[in-house]
Amino acid sequence: MDINFRKARFKALAATIDQCPESDLPEIVLSGRSNVGKSSLINALTDNRKLARVSQTPGKTRAVVFFDIDGKLLIADLPGYGYAKVSREKKAEFSSLADSYFTSGRKISLVLHLMDIRRDPTEEDIAMFEYMNTNNVRYFVVFTKCDKFSAAGLRKRLDEINKIYDFEENADIFAVSSDKKLGITELQEAIAKLLL
Numbered sequence: 363m364d365i366n367f368r369k370a371r372f373k374a375l376a377a378t379i380d381q382c383p384e385s386d387l388p389e390i391v392l393s394g395r396s397n398v399g400k401s402s403l404i405n406a407l408t409d410n411r412k413l414a415r416v417s418q419t420p421g422k423t424r425a426v427v428f429f430d431i432d433g434k435l436l437i438a439d440l441p442g443y444g445y446a447k448v449s450r451e452k453k454a455e456f457s458s459l460a461d462s463y464f465t466s467g468r469k470i471s472l473v474l475h476l477m478d479i480r481r482d483p484t485e486e487d488i489a490m491f492e493y494m495n496t497n498n499v500r501y502f503v504v505f506t507k508c509d510k511f512s513a514a515g516l517r518k519r520l521d522e523i524n525k526i527y528d529f530e531e532n533a534d535i536f537a538v539s540s541d542k543k544l545g546i547t548e549l550q551e552a553i554a555k556l557l558l
């Protein structure tokens with residue numbers, strides 16, 4: 363499918379599952395801890411610095427935010443998890459929204475699960491992989507903030523990651539930098555190919 367990622371617009375903000383827009387379009391979901399770079403990735407994919415709000419304060423997003431891409435797909439930006447600075451109650455509220463999103467019966471074409479390339483996986487990351495593997499959810503693993511490494515450092519870290527995660531041989535793994543626009547075209551192409 364030819365997708366013009368630049369033709370992107372804000373579609374809806376849903377604080378509860380009932381507020382999520384009805385749509386027949388394929389839906390791509392961004393998941394990952396707060397501050398991992400979800401909003402920045404949306405901006406990089408759409409080449410629009412202002413589309414998704416980039417936050418310096420983890421845990422601020424309390425809603426699922428939907429973007430329409432070229433009238434051909436929806437991107438859902440889930441509330442992240444792992445917020446150091448919010449209350450236990452807020453944490454529960456955010457994660458139950460994310461949970462109910464996955465169990466609501468929405469047709470999810472693809473999850474982009476983001477992890478900071480410098481960090482090791484959290485319990486939530488592992489739980490998310492288990493969930494997706496068990497429920498046959500199609501996902502791409504996206505390592506963010508790759509600009510934090512030199513080219514040699516990045517290769518070394520990717521080798522380490524292969525040992526830590528024990529990914530399937532055919533796993534879809536991407537290393538990106540939204541800041542430096544590294545790996546973004548590859549990710550766009552893989553998304554378009556999947557939705558063909």
Ligand SMILES: Nc1nc2c(ncn2[C@@H]2O[C@H](COP(=O)(O)OP(=O)(O)O)[C@@H](O)[C@H]2O)c(=O)[nH]1
Pocket residue numbers: 395396397398399400401402403415416417418420421442506507508509510538539540541542
């Ligand atoms: N160096 C670097 N910083 C990034 C990158 N992507 C996001 N960030 C920074 O990480 C922080 C969190 O980004 P944001 O997109 O708001 O994360 P979100 O909470 O997952 O939506 C911000 O300070 C961003 O500027 C990247 O590719 N490289």
Ligand SMILES: [Mg+2]
Pocket residue numbers: 400401402415416417423
């Ligand atoms: Mg965000």
